[in-house]
Amino acid sequence: MRNNWLNTLLAVAIAALQSFASVAQAQAVPSEVRFAYAGGPRVWILGKIDGAFEKAFGTKVKWIPFASGADVLTLFAAKEIDIARFGSSPAAAGIARKLPVEVIGAPEIIATSERLIARKGIATLKDLEGKTVAFPANSTAQYAFEVAVKLAKVDRSKIKGLALKPAEIVAAWKRNDIDAAYVWGPFSQQLEADSGKEIFATRDLQKDDVLVFNNFVVRKEFAEHHPDLVVKFLRVAQDKVDQYKRDPDAAAQLIATHLDIPLETARSTLSGLQYPSLAEQLTPAYIGIESTKSTSRITRAYKDTANFLADIGEIRKTDVPDSYASAINTTYLQRAVAVK
Amino acid sequence: MSQPTARIALNRVGLRFAAAHGSGKSHTVLQDVSLALAEGEFVCLLGSSGCGKSSILNLLAGFIAPDHGTLEMDGQIIHGPGPQRGMVFQQPTLFPWLSVRDNVTFGPRMAGLAADRYLPEADRFLRLVGLQDYAEHYPWQLSGGMRQRVALARAWLADPQVLLMDEPFGALDAQTRLSMQELLTHIWQTTRTTILFVTHDVDEALYLADRILIMSAAPGRIREELRLPFERPRSLEDLVADPGYGKLKRRILHVVREEARKSFSGVAA
Amino acid sequence: MNSRALTAADALSRRRTTNTQPSLARNVVTWLRRRKYALISATAVLLFVLLWQLCGSLHWVDALLLPPPSEILGTAAELISNGYRQTPLWQHFFISVARASAAFVVAVGAGVPLGLGMGLSPTLAAALNPFVQFLRPLPKIALIPLVIVWFGIGESAKFFLIFISTFLSVVVGAAAAVLGVSQARLRAAQTLGATHHQIFAFVVLPNALPELFTSVRLSIGIGWTSLIAAEMVAANSGLGWMVINAGSYLRTDVVLLGIVLLGLTGYFFDWALVQLQRRFVPWAGKDA
Numbered sequence A: 001m002r003n004n005w006l007n008t009l010l011a012v013a014i015a016a017l018q019s020f021a022s023v024a025q026a027q028a029v030p031s032e033v034r035f036a037y038a039g040g041p042r043v044w045i046l047g048k049i050d051g052a053f054e055k056a057f058g059t060k061v062k063w064i065p066f067a068s069g070a071d072v073l074t075l076f077a078a079k080e081i082d083i084a085r086f087g088s089s090p091a092a093a094g095i096a097r098k099l100p101v102e103v104i105g106a107p108e109i110i111a112t113s114e115r116l117i118a119r120k121g122i123a124t125l126k127d128l129e130g131k132t133v134a135f136p137a138n139s140t141a142q143y144a145f146e147v148a149v150k151l152a153k154v155d156r157s158k159i160k161g162l163a164l165k166p167a168e169i170v171a172a173w174k175r176n177d178i179d180a181a182y183v184w185g186p187f188s189q190q191l192e193a194d195s196g197k198e199i200f201a202t203r204d205l206q207k208d209d210v211l212v213f214n215n216f217v218v219r220k221e222f223a224e225h226h227p228d229l230v231v232k233f234l235r236v237a238q239d240k241v242d243q244y245k246r247d248p249d250a251a252a253q254l255i256a257t258h259l260d261i262p263l264e265t266a267r268s269t270l271s272g273l274q275y276p277s278l279a280e281q282l283t284p285a286y287i288g289i290e291s292t293k294s295t296s297r298i299t300r301a302y303k304d305t306a307n308f309l310a311d312i313g314e315i316r317k318t319d320v321p322d323s324y325a326s327a328i329n330t331t332y333l334q335r336a337v338a339v340k
Numbered sequence B: 001m002s003q004p005t006a007r008i009a010l011n012r013v014g015l016r017f018a019a020a021h022g023s024g025k026s027h028t029v030l031q032d033v034s035l036a037l038a039e040g041e042f043v044c045l046l047g048s049s050g051c052g053k054s055s056i057l058n059l060l061a062g063f064i065a066p067d068h069g070t071l072e073m074d075g076q077i078i079h080g081p082g083p084q085r086g087m088v089f090q091q092p093t094l095f096p097w098l099s100v101r102d103n104v105t106f107g108p109r110m111a112g113l114a115a116d117r118y119l120p121e122a123d124r125f126l127r128l129v130g131l132q133d134y135a136e137h138y139p140w141q142l143s144g145g146m147r148q149r150v151a152l153a154r155a156w157l158a159d160p161q162v163l164l165m166d167e168p169f170g171a172l173d174a175q176t177r178l179s180m181q182e183l184l185t186h187i188w189q190t191t192r193t194t195i196l197f198v199t200h201d202v203d204e205a206l207y208l209a210d211r212i213l214i215m216s217a218a219p220g221r222i223r224e225e226l227r228l229p230f231e232r233p234r235s236l237e238d239l240v241a242d243p244g245y246g247k248l249k250r251r252i253l254h255v256v257r258e259e260a261r262k263s264f265s266g267v268a269a
Numbered sequence C: 001m002n003s004r005a006l007t008a009a010d011a012l013s014r015r016r017t018t019n020t021q022p023s024l025a026r027n028v029v030t031w032l033r034r035r036k037y038a039l040i041s042a043t044a045v046l047l048f049v050l051l052w053q054l055c056g057s058l059h060w061v062d063a064l065l066l067p068p069p070s071e072i073l074g075t076a077a078e079l080i081s082n083g084y085r086q087t088p089l090w091q092h093f094f095i096s097v098a099r100a101s102a103a104f105v106v107a108v109g110a111g112v113p114l115g116l117g118m119g120l121s122p123t124l125a126a127a128l129n130p131f132v133q134f135l136r137p138l139p140k141i142a143l144i145p146l147v148i149v150w151f152g153i154g155e156s157a158k159f160f161l162i163f164i165s166t167f168l169s170v171v172v173g174a175a176a177a178v179l180g181v182s183q184a185r186l187r188a189a190q191t192l193g194a195t196h197h198q199i200f201a202f203v204v205l206p207n208a209l210p211e212l213f214t215s216v217r218l219s220i221g222i223g224w225t226s227l228i229a230a231e232m233v234a235a236n237s238g239l240g241w242m243v244i245n246a247g248s249y250l251r252t253d254v255v256l257l258g259i260v261l262l263g264l265t266g267y268f269f270d271w272a273l274v275q276l277q278r279r280f281v282p283w284a285g286k287d288a
Helices: A002-025 A045-049 A052-057 A069-077 A088-096 A140-151 A166-174 A187-193 A202-208 A220-225 A227-246 A248-259 A263-271 A297-311 A331-338 B053-061 B100-104 B106-110 B115-128 B144-157 B174-191 B202-208 B236-241 B243-264 C003-017 C023-034 C036-057 C069-082 C089-120 C122-135 C140-151 C155-179 C183-191 C196-231 C239-248 C252-280
Strands: A032-037 A060-065 A083-087 A101-110 A114-118 A132-135 A160-163 A180-184 A197-201 A213-219 B008-017 B027-037 B042-046 B068-073 B085-088 B162-166 B194-199 B211-215 B222-227
Touching (some): A032 A052, A045 A248, A052 A060, A052 A227, A069 A083, A069 A213, A069 C239, A083 A088, A083 A101, A088 A101, A101 A202, A101 A220, A101 A227, A101 A331, A114 A187, A132 A166, A140 A202, A140 A297, A166 A180, A166 C140, A180 A187, A213 A220, A213 A227, A220 A227, A227 A248, A227 A331, B008 B053, B027 B068, B027 B222, B042 B053, B053 B194, B053 C183, B085 C183, B100 B115, B100 B144, B106 B115, B106 B144, B106 C196, B194 B202, B202 B236, B222 B243, B236 B243, C023 C036, C036 C069, C089 C122, C089 C155, C089 C239, C089 C252, C122 C155, C140 C155, C140 C196, C183 C196, C196 C239, C196 C252
Parallel strands (some): A032 A060, A032 A083, B042 B194, B042 B211, B085 B162, B162 B194
Antiparallel strands (some): A083 A213, A101 A213, A114 A180, B008 B068, B211 B222
């Protein structure tokens, strides 16, 4: 009788513990998910406007703004954000420094959303010799500029490069302190409004097989605890791309109103990016799947970016990993594609 | 006793200080004070604290102006401070960035005199005060008594016609004070400068002065004047043994203590 | 008393009474005892560095967040041989020091006379005080956007930021130094026959020197901390720029190295001024 009672007690206790554990394992939804966003016109902002992410997650989303990609690295290091959409070159730098993050998607290939705007009298990259060019520090714009100069065989040492925040670039342009700037919208449009002219766009690098893009990056700890949310995130982000493609003007209008910027600025920035779908991202032309990612274009692009940054001395050569494949996790993409 | 042309004089001077922090009532420091010093006289002004003796010196120096009455020197009204009326304060008030010699020669240097005119005199004074070996030292390297000796030499080298001294030995210990008193009379006997010496030490006044003026409690007035009969040069030991010394001291103490009691019991204007 | 205690006592007394201690040891002990406080400071710093290194070596803290001293030394060696961003390390150091020194010289050269003037003239003080007292506590980083618009992104913007923070402190200190002259000293000079101008030149000014030196020391310390704000304005060289730029690539090792170098340089500036003060104002803090 006593044995029986003890056995029952033990069985109940074990069952309770097991269910406790499984409840803990089953991702309890966090109190909020924190996104880092650039503050400019981007497609996923549509999800901010209509709350699509919050509906899909079942919890609040906090949108944290940053001025340039470099700030995202600091926010990740301080564990202040969970998911960010930012440039490939700062991401490459951060991964080289062993930030505990992983790449989960490459939603935007930069084509004309980042451009080199120059004053009258400067028509080609060669004309930049002897001039001052500004760009945001550790950004895709800086990377594109440096690679473009290198590929055009222009003497980089004859160009004075200046790292400025995007807003500072506009102020410096107005004061005639700089002759050209490589930057994104709405700032590039502000320069064009002040007698600036585009002489180069990141799309021009694609013919030399140089990929500059924006990625979705997640904090590893967050992804481990909430893999379902990551999948839902990718799904909603793709939905917003579909929404944009269905009616680009309406989407641009929504975003322009929400951000309080001119419609034309929103429209030209949004159309300046190429948007590979989830399925496309899984092909080797972009990220690939787990088995093909080590030789995909995106993975190689990360490595090229890192090597370049090491050459100019921004990251240590010893920090550059052999392959960026280990920092890319395609399982969420694969699961998101399966969900329809 | 006043002489027809006094060297320096107060005539019926009155002085009020505005009350602190606007309590409305001002208080009278000096009321109808008259005193005159003849050329070459050594006069001591005795009184307890708060009776206005320092104010008299500040008036004569020209730092403050009276509310009533006049201040005169050689028949001229005193308007402001000047080298004719030198002063020695209770604190040496030396200039710490100058050496002893540069402190002592400050007056002649400001007057623009040539170095060969004042340097030998300066050395003479330094020898007189016994500091000839410290000419290149700085004030912080000297003791309190030594600093006061420098102050004395400094005031005297400027060759003032009247020397105003505000309890100059009050901060020194008893032994140093006695030596300084002897030094002072020794110098004075060679220069015969007119001196007005403020003190609250009765023995000091009896040793130094030709005349002693005793001040009443506030509002200040000259209450009594005594001419000292002692001959010069005086020695401290002989002075103390003199029978007249005791009687004078008793008289002075009596007056001084009466006035002190008045100010303690709060009898004020 | 057991035998052990006896032996101990014997040993003690033997040590006390013996004179056969080698004099070298005794000299060392005396030398150490005299520098007791310096030794305590040095030991505290060493312990701190040791703890820091352990944090890294034993992985108590992520090396990304707090690189250990060993890594920073490695970075230092690398920067000394290869420079940072193609510019040698000494050049970054030199540019920062040059920028700051130029601003200091002008700030002190302009601030001391202006402050002295404000101390002597109540009218001037009343006219300028509102501006001085308002601007002085303002964090200079708040001025950066304005400074870029006014001065652009050249050296003048950086010069201005360092200059303005140093200048305002110097002015306030110089005015206070003049106002602090004691009435007794002024009166002593008057009774010695000094004219108004002589009193200013030979009493007020020398009297103000100790306090002037102190306020210049403090102001230069404040000005040096503005160097970072100054080099946030479109620089591409300098220690402050190095710290900011390395931060955007998460090169915390370079950031910490830069911080150490900035701190040491500021410390050196201050030390140099203290030596100057001892030389020119030996009476400071002493009675007279």
